[in-house]
Amino acid sequence: MSLDEGAGGGDTVADTELPPPPRVIDAHAHIADEDFIPRSFIDGSIDNLLEAMHARGMPLPRSKVARMFEKKMQDPHCDTLIKEMDEAGIATSILLAADFTYVLKDCRLSVEEMFLRHAEVKKRHGSRLEVFGGIDPRWGKDGVALFERSLREFGFRGLKLYPPCGFSPSDPALDPYYELCDAYRVPALVHIGPTSPVLGFSTTAPFLLDEAARRFPRVRFIMAHGAVSFTEECAMLCNFRPNVFLDLSAFQGAICPGGGPAAVKTAVSRGINHKILFGTDWPVFRMQADQKTYVEAVTTEGGPLAAVPERDRDLILHGNIERILSQRTIPDLAKSP
Numbered sequence: 001m002s003l004d005e006g007a008g009g010g011d012t013v014a015d016t017e018l019p020p021p022p023r024v025i026d027a028h029a030h031i032a033d034e035d036f037i038p039r040s041f042i043d044g045s046i047d048n049l050l051e052a053m054h055a056r057g058m059p060l061p062r063s064k065v066a067r068m069f070e071k072k073m074q075d076p077h078c079d080t081l082i083k084e085m086d087e088a089g090i091a092t093s094i095l096l097a098a099d100f101t102y103v104l105k106d107c108r109l110s111v112e113e114m115f116l117r118h119a120e121v122k123k124r125h126g127s128r129l130e131v132f133g134g135i136d137p138r139w140g141k142d143g144v145a146l147f148e149r150s151l152r153e154f155g156f157r158g159l160k161l162y163p164p165c166g167f168s169p170s171d172p173a174l175d176p177y178y179e180l181c182d183a184y185r186v187p188a189l190v191h192i193g194p195t196s197p198v199l200g201f202s203t204t205a206p207f208l209l210d211e212a213a214r215r216f217p218r219v220r221f222i223m224a225h226g227a228v229s230f231t232e233e234c235a236m237l238c239n240f241r242p243n244v245f246l247d248l249s250a251f252q253g254a255i256c257p258g259g260g261p262a263a264v265k266t267a268v269s270r271g272i273n274h275k276i277l278f279g280t281d282w283p284v285f286r287m288q289a290d291q292k293t294y295v296e297a298v299t300t301e302g303g304p305l306a307a308v309p310e311r312d313r314d315l316i317l318h319g320n321i322e323r324i325l326s327q328r329t330i331p332d333l334a335k336s337p
């Protein structure tokens, strides 16, 4: 805020003097609340972290690390997220609700309760937040009915799948979900790669998605973390499957060579910029920095998008996900599957 604005010049004067900030949509976030993530999942992640710290001669007490995790999970209504979005210039964030309830029995909420809580938070913040609802396909018909209700009644805009729970993204049990995605023209976002030690790696590889992507050509599939996990395979799928996308979330970590901005730079140099979605995975990296820092890490002058044409930059930061979301339709009940 400058003095000119306060002196009666108004926001418009100040605004016209500044270059407009890039429009940003965060295609990968979660509600920061332990109600949505089982204790066993968190404990497994803490085990992993403690092992790394101990090996380097930094034996932190487990209780201290647990408190650090707890601290970043205290935003049940997303009010802090919205504040950070404002500071970062993020117009909209997509909340992903993952269903761990079929496989991990220490979840606090049922899938339906989780959906209702997400619907409430969405209502509180209007167009600033969208929701993709997740259901384990082994819940059968009840799960399918709840997913359709989420699209029709709660205004959710997509499906979130977490294959580390022990199913392939091409499992035929998912067909009714993909049929709904097709009918409502909403995307399916699929977790790819690393997870908590309480879940397995065997169903997290990107090529497991290929069969579904070919059987449901009208459904847009988004590979979460595709810029940092199995990057060659993910880029290949984006290049050769018209309906497969990836997101940049977890670029903040260093799990691929170079890590951080280098991972983004590599992803945007593969001729697939029409398939890449900006994402932060809030609140996973909250302890290290805020949303503004992560947006700037990608958009800063001379940063990982420096060699990317402006049109492609706009696609990555907002255009691709807007194109996907804009297709949504609400079919007549008689016609829906």
Ligand SMILES: [Zn+2]
Pocket (backbone or CB within 6 Å): 028, 029, 030, 096, 281
């Ligand atoms: Zn995530």
